Amino acid sequence: MQKNVSQKFSRRTIFITLFAALALIAAVVFFARPTTSEAAEVPALQTAKVRTGDLVVTASGAGTVVPAAQVDLAFRSSGVVAELNAAIGDSVQNQQVLARLEENIQAEADFQALFTAEGVAQAQLALIAAQDALVTAQNDVIYLIGSDAWYWQGQLEKPEATQAEKDLAQSKLDYFMGLRYIDESDIALARANLESARVALQDAQAALDIVQAGPEALSKPIAALGPEMAKLESARVALENTRLVAPFDGELTAVNTVLGQTVGTSSVMTIATTENLLVRFYLDETDLDKVAVGNRVSFTLDAYPNQPVDGEVVIVEPALQTIDGTPVVVVWASLPADTELNLMSGMTVEAEVIAGEARGALIVPVQALRELAPGSYAVFLVGENDQLAMTPVTVGLRDFANAEILSGVKAGDVVSTGTVETK
Structure with a gap:
């Protein structure tokens, strides 16, 4: 048991x-x-198909509508405003007188007197006096060096003389000058007086030509060779200092004075063009490579959010500016002249620069690109059993998501978008 x-x-x-x-x-x-x-942690091969589509590379910014030209106008001397010929919003013409100071009355009278019969007669008398002074200066030189030396000096100074003729004239001049005892200081003074007389004659002749031509001939600054031209320029400056004239066709956008007010040399009016408006906008400096003169720009105005208009980049400023502490690229672009929108200076605008467009292009995700060297790329084509084959490609446009492929693949090819190490 x-x-x-x-x-x-x-x-x-x-x-x-x-x-x-x-x-x-x-x-x-x-x-x-x-x-x-745990089985799911094994990475699967990520792929994408080469597709046909459109790729548009853009850069966005914001700015305002500005006139093509805008100028602040100010008197060049202080005084009392005696005349205002335009108000805010008025259209003005080039060279239109917009305002005058009290002193302009006398300045205008003095200026116009230059072109009267009496003014022309005074200019003619000044010319005759200059001619007489030149003859006197010539005689003083002849008295010192003699008529023979004077003759050969004239031959030497002829602009059309050949070198042989100049050599002969210099030889003769030296010979006849050697026959006389001449104090060097006396001849230097006589020749200086002669040159001054020649300049004075040119001055008097130019002044006579201007007063005979009329006020239009004295509408711009002139070079004063001597006292006669200086008198004309002084009259012109006195007139310009006491009046405001429109420098171009445009519209008055500001008037900062009234009749009877004493003004200095600060701005009293602003004129701006009303045609050919521009947009001045800013881009981030990282978008500098996406903007160039000639690029198309799509604008959306706050006043017309559903009516975008197209323009064109006309200026990319060569230096960055700092706005609110951020470096930006300053861009100027045109607006269409035939738009039906009521565009005004100062409007707020959003801008989208079209840096490049590719229509019907071969496109792959940027993750598929493998950079072999700066500017040189390849993709990995996926074959049977997920076999990878590296293929060089030519890349065109690209943005943050997609890239245009110009050569190396065809539509429908499958490419790897995963990380592949190449050595």
């Missing part, structure tokens, strides 16, 4: 031990196998 009990106990022990071993093996197998989430 004791033997049977011992045998049963032994069998039971073996059974329990075997069961525990099997359970342990099962547990090891269960916990050792990968879970679904």
Whole structure:
């Protein structure tokens, strides 16, 4: 009996031990196998198809509508405003007199007197006096050097003389000058007086030509050779200092004075062109490579949010400016002259520069590009069984998401967009 009990106990022990071993093996197998989430951690190959589409590269900014030309006008001397000939919003013509000071009355009278019969007669008398002074100066030189030397000096000074003729004249001049004892200081003074007389004659002749031609001939600054031209220029300056004249056709956008007010030389009027309006806008400096003269620009005005208009870049300023602490590119662009919108200077504008457009192009995500060297790229074509083949490509336009491929792939090709190491 004791033997049977011992045998049963032994069998039971073996059974329990075997069961525990099997359970342990099962547990090891269960916990050792990968879970679904662990299997998902194995990276799958990311791909994209080469597609045909449009790619537009843009740069956005903001700015305002500005006139093509705008000028602040100010008197050049202080005085009392005696005349205002235009108000804010008036259209004015080039050279139209917009305002005058009280002093302008006398300045205008003095200026116009230059072109009267009496003024012309005075200019003629000045010319005759200059001619007489020249003859006197010539005679003084002849008295010192002699008529023969004077003759050969004249031959030497002829602009059309040949070199041989100049050599002969110089030889003769030296000979006849050597026959006389001449004090060097006397001849130097006489010749200086002669040159001054010649300049004075030119001055008097030019002044006579101007007064005979009329006021239009004295509408711009002149070079004063001598006293006669200086007198004309002085009259012109006195007139200009006491009146405001429109420098071009435009519209008065500001008038900062009234009749009877004493003014200085600060701005009293502003004139701006009303045609050929421009947009001055700013781009981030990172977009500098996306803007150039001739680029198309799409504008959206706050006043007309649903009516965009197209323009063209006409100026990219050569230096960055700082706006609110940020470096920006300053761009000027034209607006269409035939738009039906009522455009006004000062309007707020959003601008989108079209840096480049590709229509019907082969396009891949930028993640597919592998830079082999600066400006040189390749993609990995995906073949059967996910085999990768590196293929050089030519890249055209690109933005932050897509790139235009000019050569190297065709529509429908599958490219890898994952990270592939190449050595």
